[in-house]
Amino acid sequence: MSSTAERFFSNRTAATATIVIGLIVLVALVGPFLYPNDPSAVVAKPFELPFGAYPLGTDVLGRDVAAGLIYGARTSLTVALVASLAALLAGTLIGATAGYYGGLLGDMLMRCTEFFQTIPTFLFAVVIVAVLTPSMTSIAVGVAAVSWPPVARLVRAEFLSMRQREFVHAAECLGAPDHQILFQHILPNCLAPIIVMGSLTVAQAILLESALSFLGLSDGSTFSWGYMIGAGRTFLRSEWWLCAIPGMAILVTVLCINIIGEALNDALNPLLKD
Amino acid sequence: MLSTLSLRIDRMEEPLLDVQNLAITLPSDADRRHAVSDLNFTLRRGETLCVIGESGSGKSLTGRAILQLLPKPHVRLSQGRILFEGTDLVQLGEAGMRKIRGNSISMIFQEPMTALNPVLSIGRQIDEVLIAHTSLSRTERGRRMREILAETNLVDPDRILRSYPHQLSGGQRQRAMIAMALILEPKLIIADEPTTALDVTTQAQILRLMKQIQERHRAGLLFITHDFGVVAEIADRVIVMERGRAVESGPAKEVLHAPSHPYTKSLMAAVPSLTPRIRDGQTALEPTTLLAVDSLSKAYLLPGGRSIKAVDNVSLRLGVGETLGIVGESGSGKSSLARLLLRLSEPDEGSIRLDDVDLLALNRSQLRDKRHLFQVVFQDPYGSLNPRWNVGRIIGEGLRLRKEPERKVQEKSEAIIELVGLDRRALSRFPHEFSGGQRQRIAIARALIMDPKLLIADEAVSALDVSIQAQILKLLDNIKRRLNLSMIFITHDLRVAANICDTVMVMQSGRVVEAGPVEIIFRAPQQEYTQNLFAAVPGRLETD
Numbered sequence: 092m093s094s095t096a097e098r099f100f101s102n103r104t105a106a107t108a109t110i111v112i113g114l115i116v117l118v119a120l121v122g123p124f125l126y127p128n129d130p131s132a133v134v135a136k137p138f139e140l141p142f143g144a145y146p147l148g149t150d151v152l153g154r155d156v157a158a159g160l161i162y163g164a165r166t167s168l169t170v171a172l173v174a175s176l177a178a179l180l181a182g183t184l185i186g187a188t189a190g191y192y193g194g195l196l197g198d199m200l201m202r203c204t205e206f207f208q209t210i211p212t213f214l215f216a217v218v219i220v221a222v223l224t225p226s227m228t229s230i231a232v233g234v235a236a237v238s239w240p241p242v243a244r245l246v247r248a249e250f251l252s253m254r255q256r257e258f259v260h261a262a263e264c265l266g267a268p269d270h271q272i273l274f275q276h277i278l279p280n281c282l283a284p285i286i287v288m289g290s291l292t293v294a295q296a297i298l299l300e301s302a303l304s305f306l307g308l309s310d311g312s313t314f315s316w317g318y319m320i321g322a323g324r325t326f327l328r329s330e331w332w333l334c335a336i337p338g339m340a341i342l343v344t345v346l347c348i349n350i351i352g353e354a355l356n357d358a359l360n361p362l363l364k365d
Numbered sequence: 366m367l368s369t370l371s372l373r374i375d376r377m378e379e380p381l382l383d384v385q386n387l388a389i390t391l392p393s394d395a396d397r398r399h400a401v402s403d404l405n406f407t408l409r410r411g412e413t414l415c416v417i418g419e420s421g422s423g424k425s426l427t428g429r430a431i432l433q434l435l436p437k438p439h440v441r442l443s444q445g446r447i448l449f450e451g452t453d454l455v456q457l458g459e460a461g462m463r464k465i466r467g468n469s470i471s472m473i474f475q476e477p478m479t480a481l482n483p484v485l486s487i488g489r490q491i492d493e494v495l496i497a498h499t500s501l502s503r504t505e506r507g508r509r510m511r512e513i514l515a516e517t518n519l520v521d522p523d524r525i526l527r528s529y530p531h532q533l534s535g536g537q538r539q540r541a542m543i544a545m546a547l548i549l550e551p552k553l554i555i556a557d558e559p560t561t562a563l564d565v566t567t568q569a570q571i572l573r574l575m576k577q578i579q580e581r582h583r584a585g586l587l588f589i590t591h592d593f594g595v596v597a598e599i600a601d602r603v604i605v606m607e608r609g610r611a612v613e614s615g616p617a618k619e620v621l622h623a624p625s626h627p628y629t630k631s632l633m634a635a636v637p638s639l640t641p642r643i644r645d646g647q648t649a650l651e652p653t654t655l656l657a658v659d660s661l662s663k664a665y666l667l668p669g670g671r672s673i674k675a676v677d678n679v680s681l682r683l684g685v686g687e688t689l690g691i692v693g694e695s696g697s698g699k700s701s702l703a704r705l706l707l708r709l710s711e712p713d714e715g716s717i718r719l720d721d722v723d724l725l726a727l728n729r730s731q732l733r734d735k736r737h738l739f740q741v742v743f744q745d746p747y748g749s750l751n752p753r754w755n756v757g758r759i760i761g762e763g764l765r766l767r768k769e770p771e772r773k774v775q776e777k778s779e780a781i782i783e784l785v786g787l788d789r790r791a792l793s794r795f796p797h798e799f800s801g802g803q804r805q806r807i808a809i810a811r812a813l814i815m816d817p818k819l820l821i822a823d824e825a826v827s828a829l830d831v832s833i834q835a836q837i838l839k840l841l842d843n844i845k846r847r848l849n850l851s852m853i854f855i856t857h858d859l860r861v862a863a864n865i866c867d868t869v870m871v872m873q874s875g876r877v878v879e880a881g882p883v884e885i886i887f888r889a890p891q892q893e894y895t896q897n898l899f900a901a902v903p904g905r906l907e908t909d
Contacts, residue, residue, distance in 0.1 A: 266736035
């Protein structure tokens, strides 16, 4: 396992991306306690320029943009993480069951997965959030609901091939019950692609959450990066930084997570070991 | 007089291939510095030189070094000259080598399925060789391809040319590979274990074919193999390699009949004899029946909607302490039968009674409680152990599943790991730290710790080197005697079957062709299929 870490961090870009993500997570965790201003409080006149009295200026209502960014990081990251974990869990369970048991059960689960996959992702998320009334929970549910099908298909393929491996047959011959074979024997051997998929799902979830907030499908009382871009878009031509600043935050975060995912893929791939 | 004359002619003719002081360096973290060192040999036109050795002896790297196909930069040629018709291939450079590869020297690999491109038709792939090295017109190329395929005894060359690799059988694929290697009439053919993946009967045909073609074209053949039988069949001269060094070389007859180096002797002694061993006279007593299988059948549905009978009406009896060998070629249904006996797949009809329990009448949880009675050792020592578990956990799994106390699991694991000839410290290590033979011992330990009454070994020694194979066979035989274990030994290797079995069952396309005591079946096979199978075993050795 240590050699996996070594291979991961020997990739300079991946190491940098990890540091950047670490900083963003740190800001999201402790920022609200250290930064004095409330993001929804009106603190000055609207459209203050950045690097003045307020580090990133103020928005249309005179709210502190920097405070919004810090509190927004919390929302965006929490929603993305919760939604991705839910999607991974659901996708893994469904994929594992379909791959291991196969047959009619497997076919039914996969047809169901394909059904979800054929609905346009974003529209589906919009519908779910709109029906459940916009809130952080409903956004997480919406994002998770559109993110699990690719995970399920990946996990199914992995389990399908692992199922034929001799050590799995050997465990069956020892009288191991199904849950032991599924979660003790097969799952640990499929973890590498699942972890990589998970990291990419997080990046996808941040984008989805931002897009939903941008459309106004968000909890009005919680700040998120997408909400800030949505609020600033009417002034894009005169006060462009209101969109550009949270936009940059999204860009950097998603880019870093993608880089980490790619690097994990390389580091965990035994074929590239040497 | 005649021999001195021919000797003189040999001396006059310049060797086709002259390898001098060859050394191949391994990366610094390998278990030894040189894969090959101090290797010298020559090969003349029309001659077959066999390089024999166990895995890791450097025989395959030698073949690749000649074509300058070493996996650089980790493995590189550090010393020596490879003179091909007087030109040093080491100094030739990549552009010069490209002209020689395929054209003057060609290579045949072990597994034609991976050596051929799966998405191009055979015709396209052979055509590519011709386009790259000749300026023949399209019609001439087509004629040449049909000629060469006919020469490799492939019926209906036109169909073969249109086919994709997966549409052909293993033997047809290897013939197509040979055709591709020969189409430019190379002066030297390097064959790296070309028959290892094939059934004995197909192997015999391919060996005969290669010999014929080589004689017809007077090409030099460098044949890399691990099988002394194949050497006896095809070689003019032999080089025996051990850990990168040639320990013995000479004319095939001399090396095979009077090996001088202790390593060669030990290798040859490890090859199981085709003559069944004489068993201690307990066979007269009829042992009590442990396993009774009656008219077992299993059909699989093919994609086209047809079905194939993988196991067709098979019945067998196995007594306590007896060993039954199931032999047959690939596709004969022997592994499908094993899966049925292991209750890994559901039979369509028939019955399996083990120790007077009807295994097919049990529900899932009842079956789990009975599974310890019949255990298995699989073929692939790399695939049969969970790579993420340490050996202690692997071996103890069965007992822990039966809710045995941890103390007892520990004690028994330590006892069993020593029984199979490993150190108890092995328990805390992971499978990848062990060699193939050691892993197979771990797999045997995992099976034996359950105190089974029946052990099913599915090609359990097929992936091992002969010397390791001999050790594992001896281990199994010892254990069988000590524990009065019954065994079903599934193998495609008749020598292995002769070595360990009391009774033998010969299978062909799902059916039992012939069954009986090993001495009788091996001495006087009644059925034509069995006779052909025996005739195809390569190279009769001294011990047979």
